Amino acid sequence: MSEERIAPVALVTGGGTGIGAACCRALAAAGFRVGVHYRSSEEKAMKLVAELPAGFAIKGDLANPEDVDALIKQLKSETGGRLDVLVNNAGFNVNAPMLTMKLDDYDKVQSLARGTWYLTKMVVRRFMFRSGTGRIINISSVVGHTGNPGQIPYTMVKAGLDAFTKSLAQELAGKDILVNAVAPGFIDTDMTEELPEDIKGAILSRIPQGRMGTADEIADVVAFLATRGSYVNGSVIHVNGGMYGG
Numbered sequence: 242m243s244e245e246r247i248a249p250v251a252l253v254t255g256g257g258t259g260i261g262a263a264c265c266r267a268l269a270a271a272g273f274r275v276g277v278h279y280r281s282s283e284e285k286a287m288k289l290v291a292e293l294p295a296g297f298a299i300k301g302d303l304a305n306p307e308d309v310d311a312l313i314k315q316l317k318s319e320t321g322g323r324l325d326v327l328v329n330n331a332g333f334n335v336n337a338p339m340l341t342m343k344l345d346d347y348d349k350v351q352s353l354a355r356g357t358w359y360l361t362k363m364v365v366r367r368f369m370f371r372s373g374t375g376r377i378i379n380i381s382s383v384v385g386h387t388g389n390p391g392q393i394p395y396t397m398v399k400a401g402l403d404a405f406t407k408s409l410a411q412e413l414a415g416k417d418i419l420v421n422a423v424a425p426g427f428i429d430t431d432m433t434e435e436l437p438e439d440i441k442g443a444i445l446s447r448i449p450q451g452r453m454g455t456a457d458e459i460a461d462v463v464a465f466l467a468t469r470g471s472y473v474n475g476s477v478i479h480v481n482g483g484m485y486g487g
Contacts, residue, residue: 248295249272250324251276252276252278252328254303254328256286256330257283257285257286258285258430260456260460261328262277264459265277266292267460267461268328271468276320277290277293278298278300278331279300280303303353309359309363322367322368322371323372325375325467327378328380329402330380332353334394334395336391337391342393354401357402357405361409374417377406378422379402380402380422380423380459380463383481419466419473423466423478426479427448428456428459430456454480
């Protein structure tokens, strides 16, 4: 059996950029064969895959159940039916006050939450139940605890992801499938780079450490949960420089 087949396998959704890409690199460094999921960032995902030992790419729109079904089939083919770690990192946001936000924009944010639920269900059923072990790590956000003006659907999804984490951990109690969430604060990524300077300044004023975090600092915690943390379950770990919620 090849080394690729016996190495532990991780899948990172939204793995081509930002926090997802950092998680892919950290898990690869920890000895995982990493699947880089992407929806539209193909060039970045393929470039990252080329950097990873035995990495592979999986494309799919998680908001589309048919895409998730196809993703599961491809994952089984790529890994021989093995998946040890699922990192639910993919996210989508629309910035607008509630009174001006369109219903379609709200639905786009919420449909990805549904896709995360469906993907996790299929991963547990098709891979982790069969092996009797696994780690599920959800990337939520500090704004799911603090709220954030102009991002109501996003904050709702992130708060719901923490509740999903706690509930699923209880449903899977008694099995060696641990479910945790990592809630980043404000991280220096493409998403925060697009914010106006006055908003960035307001954000920094709320962070006791006086700076935004890095994607690698989030990935370090993800790698810990994936490789160690054997008595950490149903937890939301805040990595936010001391902001409320930590």
